[in-house]
Amino acid sequence: MSQGKRNFFEDVYSVVKKIPFGKVTSYGSIAKYIGSPQSSRMVGWAMNSSHNIHDVPAHRVVNRKGLLTGKHHFEGTNLMQQLLESEGIKVHENKILNFSNVYWDPVINLPPFKK
DNA sequence: ATTCTGACGTGGG
DNA sequence: CCCCACGCCAGAA
Numbered sequence: 001m002s003q004g005k006r007n008f009f010e011d012v013y014s015v016v017k018k019i020p021f022g023k024v025t026s027y028g029s030i031a032k033y034i035g036s037p038q039s040s041r042m043v044g045w046a047m048n049s050s051h052n053i054h055d056v057p058a059h060r061v062v063n064r065k066g067l068l069t070g071k072h073h074f075e076g077t078n079l080m081q082q083l084l085e086s087e088g089i090k091v092h093e094n095k096i097l098n099f100s101n102v103y104w105d106p107v108i109n110l111p112p113f114k115k
Numbered sequence: 116a117t118t119c120t121g122a123c124g125t126g127g128g
Numbered sequence: 129c130c131c132c133a134c135g136c137c138a139g140a141a
Contacts, residue, residue, distance in 0.1 A: 027123055037124090038136050044122035045138065063123060070122030 007115060008036070012046040013053065015106050015113075019060040022087045023104035024096065026064045033106040034113050048073065059083040066099035 011034040019025055027047075028040040036042070043061075047070060050056040059080045063069045071080040071094060081091045090097040 028125095031123085036137095039138090040123040040136080041121060042123095042137060047122055058122085061122075064125095068122090073122055 008034070008039075008042065009046045009049060011113070011115065012043050013050060013056050015110070016047075016050075016056050016058065016061060018106070018110060019057060019104055022089065023102055024060045024062050024066075024084070024089065025104050025106060026062060028064055029105050029107060030061070033110065044070065057083075062096060066096035066103075068094045068096070 012030055015025075015030050015033055026040075027043040028037070031037055031040040031043050047056075047058050047061060050058055051073075058070065059074070061070070068080050068084075068091065071078075074080040081094075084091055084096070089102050096102060
């Protein structure tokens with residue numbers, strides 16, 4: 001009880017860890033998958049706390065337009081883009097090219113969420 | 116307690 | 129396609 005917040009963070013990380021190599025998803029999709037479709041902003045907040053955790057591929061999470069909105073929170077100026085391009089994803093002007101082709105939706109590709 | 120902000124999303128023009 | 133206003137919710141000042 002009343003630990004929903006902590007689970008929320010863990011839930012977000014567990015989903016992000018399952019994003020396949022070379023694919024990306026959005027904050028909103030993650031929020032929707034874990035049962036809080038209106039807390040997409042909190043997903044971003046959770047990612048902010050994932051800085052310490054190296055198991056979480058935060059670079060594979062972008063906004064619904066395919067923009068690298070969190071890029072500024074990575075080290076250096078272009079780390080996020082570098083990581084994505086190292087996985088074969090093309091990026092131009094902070095935006096993922098051929099977005100629909102590399103987009104991976106947990107709601108569709110994972111079994112129903114259960115805690 | 117109140118106000119503002121933010122790694123967002125949707126709807127309307 | 130772009131831009132704007134609004135809704136959301138947790139944390140900081």
